[in-house]
Amino acid sequence: MEATIEVRELRKQFGRTVAVDGLSFTVEPGQVTGFVGPNGAGKSTTMRSILGLDTPDGGQALIGGRRYAQLRTPLREVGALLDAAAVHPSRRGRDHLLWLARSHGIPRRRVDEVIGQVGLESAARRRAGGYSLGMRQRLGIAAALLGDPPVLMFDEPVNGLDTEGIRWIRGFVRTLAREGRAVLISSHLMSELEDSADHLVVIGRGRLIADTSVAELLSAASGDRVALRTTARTDAMGVLAREGAQVAADGRDSLTVTGMRAERITAVLGTAGVPFSEVREHRATLEEAYMELTRDSVEFAATGPEPVETGEL
Numbered sequence: 509m510e511a512t513i514e515v516r517e518l519r520k521q522f523g524r525t526v527a528v529d530g531l532s533f534t535v536e537p538g539q540v541t542g543f544v545g546p547n548g549a550g551k552s553t554t555m556r557s558i559l560g561l562d563t564p565d566g567g568q569a570l571i572g573g574r575r576y577a578q579l580r581t582p583l584r585e586v587g588a589l590l591d592a593a594a595v596h597p598s599r600r601g602r603d604h605l606l607w608l609a610r611s612h613g614i615p616r617r618r619v620d621e622v623i624g625q626v627g628l629e630s631a632a633r634r635r636a637g638g639y640s641l642g643m644r645q646r647l648g649i650a651a652a653l654l655g656d657p658p659v660l661m662f663d664e665p666v667n668g669l670d671t672e673g674i675r676w677i678r679g680f681v682r683t684l685a686r687e688g689r690a691v692l693i694s695s696h697l698m699s700e701l702e703d704s705a706d707h708l709v710v711i712g713r714g715r716l717i718a719d720t721s722v723a724e725l726l727s728a729a730s731g732d733r734v735a736l737r738t739t740a741r742t743d744a745m746g747v748l749a750r751e752g753a754q755v756a757a758d759g760r761d762s763l764t765v766t767g768m769r770a771e772r773i774t775a776v777l778g779t780a781g782v783p784f785s786e787v788r789e790h791r792a793t794l795e796e797a798y799m800e801l802t803r804d805s806v807e808f809a810a811t812g813p814e815p816v817e818t819g820e821l
């Protein structure tokens with residue numbers, strides 16, 4: 509059931525606007541890949557190209573090794589939510605799903621299964637026109653899940669949702685990835701991907717800026733720094749420097765140590781009998797890591813097409 513999304517040297521131009529500019533990345537099964545970049549970076553165009561809705565000018569996008577047009581049962585191979593508003597307002601949620609299921613040869617019972625999965629039971633028989641944004645997102649996700657596909661793509665799924673809706677989507681995409689699916693989820697806000705993405709593909713102006721695991725990105729941005737509080741500053745500096753750490757004084761009783769893990773610092777100071785009251789590893793947030801990553805990139809500078817939003821949720 510496992511499958512990947514492979515984007516290879518993808519290029520798409522609209523008139524003189526280069527929306528996607530030689531982009532390559534892979535979305536692996538069993539993890540949530542966050543697809544991040546400011547407004548206009550080319551995320552939607554890439555996703556539309558993967559789904560065969562935009563025709564690339566160069567390169568290719570493959571799902572399980574094949575182009576979308578070559579998929580025999582597309583809904584069983586990839587599920588996508590691109591635009592939650594794309595349901596006719598007079599149609600009832602359940603009828604929308606029944607219609608989709610029927611036109612793709614999917615059994616009726618699967619409709620009630622996905623309604624249950626996304627928690628839409630109480631609203632499923634109401635007209636979609638009266639749905640809140642959160643309900644429309646759930647309906648769109650239910651539609652994406654109908655064919656039980658190994659690959660899922662959600663374009664800005666938490667955009668405009670309330671805290672409860674955001675929390676639900678975060679948990680839900682993690683569950684889908686744990687089931688072995690390849691999940692690609694786009695956002696223009698890094699903070700929206702905190703706690704849900706395992707891997708990140710960062711783009712700016714249609715080009716790849718970073719393709720990294722969240723853990724690696726955070727560890728690089730955290731810079732291996734440890735904050736140390738001690739009343740014996742000079743002794744601590746001497747002992748730690750002798751053991752190979754770089755030590756800088758921050759204040760009267762605080763030091764920043766690099767090049768040595770917290771446990772080792774505790775052991776070295778303990779052996780030397782140097783008193784200390786706090787040893788704390790610096791952990792960068794995803795937002796800090798993102799800022800560091802994109803600091804030198806013109807795509808994200810104030811002169812770029814749009815500033816990066818950094819608001820907390």
Ligand SMILES: Nc1ncnc2c1ncn2[C@@H]1O[C@H](COP(=O)(O)OP(=O)(O)OP(=O)(O)O)[C@@H](O)[C@H]1O
Binds near residue numbers: 546548550696
């Ligand atoms: N159908 C189209 N016709 C003309 N230009 C387009 C079209 N679709 C996208 N573009 C342009 O291509 C660029 C990339 O747009 P795209 O929607 O892919 O970015 P995005 O990263 O998804 O942005 P957002 O977060 O705002 O959705 C933008 O400059 C956009 O104006």
